[in-house]
Amino acid sequence: xxxxxxxxxxxxxxxxxxxxxxxxxxxxxxxxxxxxxxxxxxxxxxxxxxxxxxxxxxxxxxxxxxxxxxxxxxxxxxxxxxxxxxxxxxxxxxxxxxxxxxxxxxxxxxxxxxxxxxxxxxxxxxxxxxxxxxxxxxxxxxxxxxxxxxxxxxxxxxxxxxxxxxxxxxxxxxxxxxxxxxxxxxxxxxxxxxxxxxxxxxxxxxxxxxxxxxxxx
Numbered sequence: 001x002x003x004x005x006x007x008x009x010x011x012x013x014x015x016x017x018x019x020x021x022x023x024x025x026x027x028x029x030x031x032x033x034x035x036x037x038x039x040x041x042x043x044x045x046x047x048x049x050x051x052x053x054x055x056x057x058x059x060x061x062x063x064x065x066x067x068x069x070x071x072x073x074x075x076x077x078x079x080x081x082x083x084x085x086x087x088x089x090x091x092x093x094x095x096x097x098x099x100x101x102x103x104x105x106x107x108x109x110x111x112x113x114x115x116x117x118x119x120x121x122x123x124x125x126x127x128x129x130x131x132x133x134x135x136x137x138x139x140x141x142x143x144x145x146x147x148x149x150x151x152x153x154x155x156x157x158x159x160x161x162x163x164x165x166x167x168x169x170x171x172x173x174x175x176x177x178x179x180x181x182x183x184x185x186x187x188x189x190x191x192x193x194x195x196x197x198x199x200x201x202x203x204x205x206x207x208x209x210x211x212x213x214x215x216x217x
Contacts, residue, residue: 001132002052002115005139007037009157012105012150017181017193023102025151027060028200031207032183033151034112037159040148042135046122054205055111055170063106071098108150111166136161170203177205182215192217
């Protein structure tokens with residue numbers, strides 16, 4: 001069951017994993033980030049989202065920003081102990097602050113095309129029509145489980161369900177975007193990143209199916 005969302009935001013950062021020190025964004029939204037936006041509106045164990053096409057509606061613009069970030073994370077072991085009644089762990093930005101520069105996108109707008117598939121966790125009362133109606137109703141009302149964002153949670157975005165022929169065309173730009181993060185495969189013992197060779201043709205990136213030969217781990 002396919003749907004189209006138009007999303008927009010002031011800033012975006014779809015971090016390139018090969019950049020270890022400073023954050024540098026891909027040129028456009030990645031399929032995994034686009035999938036997360038659909039899932040923010042509706043996700044159930046019974047369905048799995050697949051991104052089919054990304055349309056870039058605004059020229060690609062960049063901005064350099066320096067941000068305060070927390071330099072440490074809470075160990076999972078401490079969280080597990082807290083869940084069993086132990087001391088609640090904490091981190092303080094005042095004690096563990098670091099500044100990191102980043103090359104981000106600004107003034108972004110995309111049209112995202114995706115569809116969902118039923119998984120083997122679907123129950124006897126689950127159906128495509130049921131979840132399609134749920135997604136349509138929630139997207140039309142602007143409802144979401146968490147605020148959709150563009151790569152980083154502080155870069156929130158607006159979204160709109162597109163049900164008629166859109167008036168805004170994609171940008172008139174064609175070029176290879178190189179190998180881009182497709183998604184993270186969690187089916188094995190360790191999470192594995194998947195990549196695909198992205199090509200933008202007149203502002204449109206066609207996203208291959210997850211299990212096609214074009215997607216490589």
